[in-house]
Amino acid sequence: MPSLSSLPRLTPGSIVTVTCVLALLHFGREVLEPVALALILSLIIAPLINGMRRIGMGRLTATFGALLIAGIGVAGIGTILTYQLVAVTTELPQYRSAIHSKLEAVREMTEKPFARLEAELKAVAPANPAPAPKSNAEKKLVAGQIQPVPVEIRKPQLTTTETITRLVSMISGPVGETGLVLVLLVFILLDHESLRDRLIRLTGKGDVSRTIKALGDATEGVSRFFFSQFLVNAGFGIVVGLVLWAAGVPHAVLFGALSGVLRFVPYLGALVAGGAITLFVAAIDPGWTLALLCLAMFGAIELIAANVIEPKVYGHSSGLSPLAVMVSALFWSAMWGPVGLLLSTPLTLCMVVAGRHVSALEPVTILFADAPNVDEAHRFFHRVLAADVDAIVRDAKTFLRKFSFAKYCDHILLPGLALGANDFENGNIEKEQQNNIRATIAILAETVSQVLGGTMKKQKQRKVSMLDANVGAHLRQMRQKRLGRWQGPLDVPQRSIVLCAGFASERDDLLSELFVMALREVAVDARSISFGDNRETPGEDTANLVSTIFITYPLASMMDNWIPVVQELRTNLPHAIIVTIRLFSEENQADQSVIKKHVDMVLRSFEEGLAFVAPNRANRS
Template sequence: MKAEPAAPGAGDADSPDPRAEARADTHLMRSLLVGIFILMAIYALYFARAFFMPVILAFLLALTLTPIVRFLRKHGMPDPMSATLLVLLSFCVIAVAGYLLSGPVIDLINNTSVIGQQLAERLAQLRRPFERIVEISRQIEGLTQTSQQPGIQRVAMAPSGILSQAAGNVLSAGTSITIVFVLSLFLLASGTMFYEKIVQSFPSLSEKKRALRVVYDVEREISHYLLTVTVINAGLGTVIGLGLWALGVPNAQVWGAAAALLNFLPYIGALITITLVTVIALISFETISYALLAPAFVILCDVIEGQFVTPTVVGRRLEINAVAILIAIAFWSWLWGFVGALMAVPLLVVIKVFCDHFDGLSPVGNFLAAQHTAVDVEEISDTEKAAGA
């Protein structure tokens, strides 16, 4: 009996599906392109940081001041006028604060060696664990003295080179600061121009409404967060500065300003502030027990701010998990140094808000968010196993 030919498509069940292979290849190609784009973006951010850093700072400053501009717009003040007043006020506040703090900060930098000696004297009873470090430092001093003997060549940088380098750094910093304030002024004074451009980019009315709603929500949440956190950090720095001044800590205004600035670095900033205040208090007061009151006060202020004030005012929705924060701080500090570390958390919040408003990016936003409800992973796994059985 002659066998009939097999029907089309009724072959081996294990034969590969061409459409599935095509989809897999497309997905792989798309992933490779995304990875290449991310690497190129990191490369551009690193080598073109002189351009990108002031531009991103200007956008963050504009977003921080946007709620105030919006409030003044509702009360009849034009956007260009309110933007000019706010940018000038911000520049004056930063300039005056920098001028008032420059003297004490320079004195602290010049007296670093003296502070180190005083701290070593105060902690003489705890010197045994550090004997090895002291021995290494003495060896380094011996090598330094040997290098100053005749017959050994010494390499020194010419004073003119130092002065030219310092002048170049000052000029570069001044240019960046000018770009930040001027660009933020134009961004704030533009009003609804960017919203109109976004609306004109979509053909249908429904798409225009959806795009405008998303853009308004993102801008409102980010600006509210940045302004609120800035005000909270300024209040925290003021309270810490006044408290340290009442305790008699020298240069209390410097440590209050440092606490406000470093509080943009969650966890790490508070730790740095506590360490600095502890060192200054130990060398400033006679008794160690009284000296420890200053860092204890800073810890109390940080706990109240981190556990009660910020979650209550900002809300739980925009909280970021600690792992993502530390990774972002490490990445941006490697990319742009200390300024990048300060911008790490605000940029992370910007990314999270954007991801929350787009369905395709919602898993990324969910990964960045802090977890408030416990999920029993083992229970879910057991349930899946039971269902499969």
């Protein structure tokens, strides 16, 4: 996760740069719009060209073949839509009376409440004041002495030449822009490799690999997104058309195709399609039942497509969060109008992909990507600081359905706590947040132990007392309450107990207790002790019950006390294997080369510890 210091700072120069870019996008719309359209279309058609080249076709043949296929498809859909639209326009006069009656009914329903409100307000309002006296001119006008002069405005009759000129000017704009986009598209596709080499050359020799990776990600991301979107929208249009056809609505093909096409416009397209279908059905049907039924069916299909189908089909194809899609639609539509609205998603997607490789665009990726650039450990630490216990427990349960508790500790819990270890020790974290961290870890550990033990019941989470400053000691006391003084029976087979040991510190006790939980998950008889605890020991006869001792990896400041303790363990438990686990790099950890001289093995994770103790049942993953 990038730190705040690594992100670009807001300086006067950056503000001027952003302002210039926005001005260039706005005032350079006539030039940039066709170029952007051509570039996006080239990314969409590129997979088809690559597929045709893989079957042995040349670059030129594959390019024009792909353009021909795309052109035929667009022309076919356009012809069908045009034919259906002309048919609808021809039939509309037949429904004129129904439309008028519906409009009158709607007007009456909307005006009646306001008319009644206006009448009630007039009834309680004071009487109107006396009108001001009229001027002499007004008196003469009323008396008929001054007659108003009638004025008639006539539009000049257009000649044939003027009519043709106006028609050509109306058509030449869209047609000319379409032709320009096609020409640019052809040249971009034909000169694709040369353009890529030029972009790589512009970035310099030092960023070649990053530039190639960014171009590849952009091409793959946009292509995958549009392909997934095409599948979903095509299926959506087919389903809508079939539903309308089954309901007896004429021109169901037109409205099905219209629904699929308009869905390419984020959010607004579905609303327009649903509104158009509702209005048409209301015009052709004398009542309101069919119109409301079609609206309800369209809404149900849209909800299923948006909340069930799209998340499964898209996955991470779009790479954008829903909020990013909405914000990008507003921004690009304000810049470039309808074309910007249509291109908003692919343009923003390209910026998000580029932000993964270009530091200047990294804030765009952080704000608009489908998932923030935060791993599970960072997310856990953020939630711990915020005391969001419910979210932490929910995520932990989800993780433990697939993986072991040891893996959860190795990849999420311990790395997350390590992020704030230095701040915690130096007192940079507020006292309230420290208490929240301790309470959250204790609740999480108790909940996970219940889940692993199969005794999870619906109950309110117990608030851990703020006096429980040592979470590890608190967890050990809870286990002793459940299992007895020695955390389990002593009449067990020899060499069957695994002992987790450490100093009586918050760090060591927590690590020992977490590893005990990981071992007990795989049915290992694990127990824990703290050095310096002067309470009574089970006795010398129990020495042969311990097979392995996992001692916490020491800090450099504890080496003078740690070495004598390990030597004492060697003396008291001569048959036990002494192992330590170096979980993560701490600035003040002891030198590993020195530690190896005093233990039998140094491991790197809880999972390795489980594999060492119970190799046949170490991991559920």
